Amino acid sequence: MDHGAYMGPIKGIESPWHTLKIAIENGVDSILVNKGILKYYIDKISRSSKKVGIILRISGTLAGRSEFETLTSSIEEALVLGADGVAFTVYVGGDNYDEAIRLFGKVVDESDFWGVPVVGEFIPSTKLGSSVESVKLAARIGAELGADIVKTIYAEPFREVVETCPAPILVAGGEKREPLSILRIIERAMDNGASGVCIGRNVFQYEEPEK
Template sequence: MDWGMKNRFSQIIKPEDGRCVMLAVDHGYFLGPTERLENPRETIRPLLNLADSLMLTRGVLRSSVTPESNTPIVLRVSGGSSIIGEDLSKETITTSIDEAIRLNASCLALSIFVGSKYEYQTLKNLAKLVNEGEKYGIPVLAVTAVGKEMARDARYLGLACRIAAELGAHIIKTYHCVDFRKVVDGCPVPVIIAGGKKLAERDALQLTYNAITDGASGVDMGRNIWQSDNPVAMIKAVRKIVHENFTAQQAYDHYLDLIGLKNTIRKGTSART
């Protein structure tokens, strides 16, 4: 890596511990107004300085994030289909490298759909994006998107992550699964996990802990943070696991402390507060 690439990469994966807490707020690019993300500005504001980086589209970046922020931007640059469209895997690159530079992006993010109808198109998108990013020293994060018909198991996710790395992705975002260590061991670049669907806070913290224990370099969480009734407390608890090696129970106790309920909820209880 040249200096610029190394510098941007270090803004995403923190060199102090090789980990990251990325906040995903890019859901609207195919879901539209998502519950508790209807007004991105209001959702992002209290969480912005608590995230190591922010993953979002250029439209939400321009409209909803203060330009005075120092939080690194992971710019979502793929899209072209919606939840009601023909096929979610039918994506293209929607944002130019020139635009990414104007927006001072620290990383570019794009989805690949291995095994889908449009697998070739999405993998070609990734290769093209890596080529463009290399010219200007901007790393690329590949998201191993999973369709309803695909199994989220170590064999499939390991295949998708390895292909993304082979095509030049610098970071991979995927899902945690049984035997996740095999996915990490088979991928030569850092792997972070998606939070996925909304879980109870205790369960989301357990997911975070399991992923870190199994070798993930961090998390890119969205709904499990900003759909919580206490999103600030939740992201702080996630940070405790990722950057301070808290157990899931220790992080949950910290969460309860922050919201003032530790003395009224029995330890280990999974409850949405």
């Protein structure tokens, strides 16, 4: 639920702790948050009866403004705040692409030094589109540049994306969909080799997110 930093208090995350509590109590493996949310709620998260992994987003931009995310935090701050890993987004072929991969390379170098896993969210730019060839390209670049885990969008046949990317792949949920639609995507992704999914709006904007 890192959406607040680029979309504001959208439906489902108006009260961050309320949403986090539902997610943690209902068994999510990990949460993806920005540094402010982690600072405000790390004590409550730590005291929760169920343990959860914490991924700190260290890149950001304003939704719809550009396809480029700059650094918003650091590996050292992630460690200080108690995160288990970090996430950084690159829009492949997007705005300031050379700078984006330079920053990502810096993140990987520092994360390797400190032993912090990096989730590289590599998304095809609008210019490249969302075909399976574009998704294969994006995922492979993420792996080649050192991501420990690659997060990308779903495209069919997804098995081709998995087979051409040496890193484990998480599938992004993206914009809100009909429940059966997102469930079908999750099922197909997992059946075709995805290591997991990273779902935000399709969970916290569902009428009964605890389900």
